[in-house]
Amino acid sequence: MKVLIIEDDPLHRSYLNEAIRAALPECDGVLEAENGNTGERMARDCKSAHIVMDLQMGQRNGIEAARTIWKERPETRILFWSNYSDEAYVRGVSRIVPVGAVYGYVLKSASDDRLKLALRSIFIESQCVIDREVRGMQQRSLGNVNGFTEAEYEILVDIALGLTDRAIAQRRNLSVRSVQNRLQQLYIKLGVYQPLGNQDDDGRFNLRARAVAVAFLRKLLNHSALERAETDLTAWLARQPHD
Amino acid sequence: MKVLIIEDDPLHRSYLNEAIRAALPECDGVLEAENGNTGERMARDCKSAHIVMDLQMGQRNGIEAARTIWKERPETRILFWSNYSDEAYVRGVSRIVPVGAVYGYVLKSASDDRLKLALRSIFIESQCVIDREVRGMQQRSLGNVNGFTEAEYEILVDIALGLTDRAIAQRRNLSVRSVQNRLQQLYIKLGVYQPLGNQDDDGRFNLRARAVAVAFLRKLLNHSALERAETDLTAWLARQPHD
DNA sequence: CGGGACCCTGCGGGATCCCGCAGAAAATAT
DNA sequence: ATATTTTCTGCGGGATCCCGCAGGGTCCCG
Structure with a gap:
């Protein structure tokens, strides 16, 4: 099992790398890409089915990258690890997630443990993990009380x-x-x-x-x-x- | 000499802390604030004349914070350490910098050494340091070739x-x-x-x-x-x- | 002092926007 | 199948926008 990191900030990248190795001992290889473009290519090449990525990158947007990756292999599991829970992001993500796909959305402000738990849930137990804050917004947004069609x-x-x-x-x-x-x-x-x-x-x-x-x-x-x-x-x- | 860090990302905060201690051995105390509001307060309280801050924070914008800090004590030295060189940011900063103030603007993508050099230049040698990329934009923007009045x-x-x-x-x-x-x-x-x-x-x-x-x-x-x-x-x- | 470059201003007209009114069509409920 | 709600559509008019034209200031230069 291999995990691919797509994240443009080197600090966050190495932090993620460490967290992944700690949370997933069964993982035998962590790859890193520093923008959406190379991320897509690496996902294609090494057939990694497990991805952790940032939204909001300079080169190529995380959502764009996720869309093409999912288009090529819908069973890929992606954990979005983002600074913000802007409605624009959440909406963008839920628009592109394939039916039945396993994915996650956790904020960078989340604790160490939360991140590791999310990693295990998604990659091992095939369970979606959506940050409480994000989930709340999703509800409000789609449950049409004051939500947008x-x-x-x-x-x-x-x-x-x-x-x-x-x-x-x-x-x-x-x-x-x-x-x-x-x-x-x-x-x-x-x-x-x-x-x-x-x-x-x-x-x-x-x-x-x-x-x-x-x-x-x-x-x-x-x-x-x-x-x-x-x-x-x-x-x-x-x-x-x-x- | 004390240095105040205003930055909402804990990873970046600790990285900065380390960099400051390494680059400025004469510094005898590093304080940290995790948003603009507490940053302002701490700047006021401990009279620190040396600040490193992020623009783009959730709670209170870096530019806002810098404005009030400079309004209270214009001789404060501030190093802006930001992810982006958006024209909006650069323009925002140059609008509020007091005449004769010493400040800096370096991107987070800059190397370790560059950051440390900037720290010494600003806080020790009282010299402004503007990232080349930012400077370029500033020129283009204000030198009215295709720039905006x-x-x-x-x-x-x-x-x-x-x-x-x-x-x-x-x-x-x-x-x-x-x-x-x-x-x-x-x-x-x-x-x-x-x-x-x-x-x-x-x-x-x-x-x-x-x-x-x-x-x-x-x-x-x-x-x-x-x-x-x-x-x-x-x-x-x-x-x-x-x- | 006259000419030139610049910005501010009023006028006027065509295009666009904002929206009430009301009928047709489609989706949903009973 | 009928009733009800929602959405789509045309019409019309007032407000706003976009902008060419032309006159009036200010400042600078020869």
């Missing part, structure tokens, strides 16, 4: 990218009016909507831009989510016949 | 917050038309401007929203910059007589 999230990303209503309609196969309906939904859920009576702060905010701002502040969006969306968008634009 | 950056932040033209005009004491002029400048510099002939991708993008997206992708803006701007904004809103 896939449709709403999608349109949020679209306006964050700077698309017009018309472009979004085209992309999502909707009428312009429907796009605007969804936007209204979004504005309401983000608490940005302005009932007409409000004289105080009326007209101060451009709803569209404001929605993106609060989404960022709430960490519903973050840099890597935006980056991912941007590459998706350019791919779509390229496929598009020029009007 | 303070005015342009300001209006970028304003639209990122979701303000309307009118609100911006009010806030910055300008006419609406002037705001729009600056926006046009911004659009051009961000490479978002659409000359009218372009039939291909004409009308796909909402310039205002697109500008914000591009700024984020280029790391001209990031979460902490936005957060800072948001608190400034709410302060201004509170000061504002209701219409």
Whole structure:
């Protein structure tokens, strides 16, 4: 059994290495990659079915890497070890995890023991381990009390990218009016909507831009989510016949 | 001589601690704080004039902390030790550094020796040390070849917050038309401007929203910059007589 | 002093956005 | 199968945005 570490911070990498050797004596080899690209390649080459990786790396995003790795071998077990529990990350992960896959999500702030326990649970006992904090957010997010539909999230990303209503309609196969309906939904859920009576702060905010701002502040969006969306968008634009 | 570490990652904290002891044998005490708030307090209490801190901490942003620390004692020497060289960070730092202050900015990816050298330069020899990569960005940014004016950056932040033209005009004491002029400048510099002939991708993008997206992708803006701007904004809103 | 470079400002118009209203279509419940 | 809810859609109008055009300041230079 081999374990692959994908993590760009050398300190964290060596810490992980040590933790893995301590927690998994049956492991006979720990490999290290310092970014998503080489991580993917090494996963492919050495057929390691056990991976620990950081989200948020400079070169190539952890989620991107995980997606392609899982696409090639869905039975791979991945433990995400991240600094943050941004909704953007959690959503990004749950979007790509294959059905029935074993994975984990623990925060770097977790204790030593917790990490080791997670390692054993996932790699030995085939059991998912999601950090309590992350799990809580997941519940809130998907259990639709104040959570965002896939449709709403999608349109949020679209306006964050700077698309017009018309472009979004085209992309999502909707009428312009429907796009605007969804936007209204979004504005309401983000608490940005302005009932007409409000004289105080009326007209101060451009709803569209404001929605993106609060989404960022709430960490519903973050840099890597935006980056991912941007590459998706350019791919779509390229496929598009020029009007 | 005492040194104060402000850094939320325990691994990095202990690494720093070790590096400081090794590089500065004349140092007779290393203190640690795990977020900006306690960092500020400790800086105030123990009158340490030598600080090493991370930007990007969960609790309270490094830049915020540095600002208040420098406001209280401008002669404090601060070494910023950060993962990234986002333009938003660099700009944020250079905005708050007092005239004549000694400070440094080195990336976490720098070698051991580089860090130790920086520590000695700043704390012993009173010399500023800016990482080459950061310095490069600073030049490009301020030497106005493709760099952004303070005015342009300001209006970028304003639209990122979701303000309307009118609100911006009010806030910055300008006419609406002037705001729009600056926006046009911004659009051009961000490479978002659409000359009218372009039939291909004409009308796909909402310039205002697109500008914000591009700024984020280029790391001209990031979460902490936005957060800072948001608190400034709410302060201004509170000061504002209701219409 | 006149010319030039720059920024601020008003005007006007076309494009876009925001959204209430109301009917059609689809999904869901009873 | 019918009722109810949800979603999609067109229409229309007011607000906002985007920006060309032109006039008015300020500052600098010859």
